[in-house]
Amino acid sequence: MKIKFIGGAGTVTGSKTLVESNGIRILIDCGQFQGIKTLRELNWQPLPILPSTIDFVLLTHGHLDHCGWLPILVHQGFKGKIYCTSPTKEITKLILLDSAKIQEEESNKANEGHYSKHEIAQPLYDVKQAEAVFPLFRVIKTNEPIPLDAEISAVYTNAGHIIGACSIELNLENKTLVFSGDIGRDNDVLMYPPTKPKKADYLFLESTYGNRLHPETDAKDELEIYINNTVQKGGTIIIPSFAVERAQTIMYLLWQLKEEGKIPNIPYIIDTPMGISALEIFANNQKWHKLPEQHYIGMCKMFSMISDYQETIDAIYNKSPKVVIAASGMITGGRVLSYLERYIGLPETTVIIIGYQAEGTRGRKLLEGEKEIKIRGKYYPVLANIFEIQALSAHGDQKDLLNWLSALENKPTKVFLVHGENEPADELRLKITEKYGFDCAVPLMGQEVEL
Structure with missing residues (x-):
């Protein structure tokens, strides 16, 4: 089994993690890069594999940094199924359409105002390309196994964060891989606390606020x-x-x-x-x-x-x-x-x-x-x-992230810290090692590991 960190490694945007097992390719999230120009330019780069060779996309939630590259993936040949919860489907549709409209408007304004560095400014994708994603959605129920292949299944569990957001447990090759997605707070104003995983051989944990504690202020x-x-x-x-x-x-x-x-x-x-x-x-x-x-x-x-x-x-x-x-x-x-x-x-x-x-x-x-x-x-x-x-903040802080690991009944072989800038991710790595004794790694963008 191979894992490739295509996005969301060393940064909090562009989340994409590729899982390859026995000829099946599964993409966990398909996010758009945001922020500094060097990251935004990655949105225009092709994936290291052909989109047409990906079988499934499993979406954790509907934020742009987790779903915003789907129109390009589909435009470049992806024809598989996109699994997500019902609220995530609706939110993703809204966000993709909004993103496409904004890009169209911004490129038109840039062309009219002549402030683009390009001869003709182009949107990353347009509304028609965003709409082409929608027929591929498949809505799932939480806490129920979803058969992806004869020997591969996935289970979605509530992650808090935003409405419909989930962590994903992937069972394959007699191993359990858990992808946290974005973890919400234990005391969020609107969302219920995230469900803690009980078993994981390999765990892929977000680290957005890995070096920060939210203040106790009201x-x-x-x-x-x-x-x-x-x-x-x-x-x-x-x-x-x-x-x-x-x-x-x-x-x-x-x-x-x-x-x-x-x-x-x-x-x-x-x-x-x-x-x-x-x-x-x-x-x-x-x-x-x-x-x-x-x-x-x-x-x-x-x-x-x-x-x-x-x-x-x-x-x-x-x-x-x-x-x-x-x-x-x-x-x-x-x-x-x-x-x-x-x-x-x-x-x-x-x-x-x-x-x-x-x-x-x-x-x-x-x-x-x-x-x-x-x-x-x-x-x-x-x-x-x-x-x-x-x-x-809708993201759990260091304390929340450490607490999310507290119900594990086994010691994971490895914990990969993703979706975080380098400093927060590394500080969280030290805290997890100190508290639980887990083997932690902070993967690099583009890195591939064999499990």
Whole structure:
């Protein structure tokens, strides 16, 4: 059996792990690279194997860094089955369509504004190519074996993180391989705690926050302070957010604050068509989250939901204080860019960063104190107040990741730490070795190992 780390090794994006066994090829996740240019350029490179030779894709969840390369995989010849949970199927469809539309829009703007380095800017994939993925989805039930081949089966178990997210147990060649996917937090606002694996011969564990402990601070309290301080100055609060789970979490916390009379009666806007569509997925999948139906209804009534871009323009040019939740979460694209073009240079503005910011993204640069940021070929001075609420991360921290290993009834032959930058992954390696005595490795991008 061979394992090849095609993506998500030494970085938190582009997750792709290839498993080869007895002539069967299985790709765990098929993510898009984000962040620094050298990573983004990998999206344009061919896989080390022909997509037409891959038999199955097993998706852990629907975030772009785990599903965003599927349109290219299909366009280049993949004709197999894509297994995932029902919420993951719906979220992936939303995210791929949104990604394709944004790429089409950005390439058109680059061509019109002549700020692309290419003679003609092209999208990575278009809407038609995204839609070509959909017929290949196969929805599975959790905790039930899925036969992939006569001697290969997979079992999906809840991973928390976002709605529909799962870890995957792969049984083949008398071995059990466990792929964590992204592990949620044990005390998440909306998601249930992740299910811990009980058996694993080889374990592939994410390490996004492998060197970090989330603060014990209360995210609601922080939101209350930032919003009230900004409104007193007559400013606008912009919250760049991932459209799935994070946007809904923020909406829920803001609704709670409003119900408690702790934040003012100003416009509260969610401006992400995908985030609005994701609300429907929450409504249709009650068993996957902790949000009571009555709270969901009240929360939705509180927000102005913007889908039409003209409404975005109207909101941007409305000078009165407001709270805007807009995608994307790492400020790599989407409608949040339009808000920042107008507001990032105003000292009364507050930008609240609420999720992981990959290396090279605008979100990471703002957190690192950049004095100006580039948006659509133009530089804007950063005069806005930039704050981070770490307590809202949807990723488990070092403590959560160590705890996820605590139910193992056997000692794995090896633990591979993936989906993390080198420093967090290596620190987690040391912690796992110290606590459990497991043999850990941090694989390199492109590395192949035999099991």
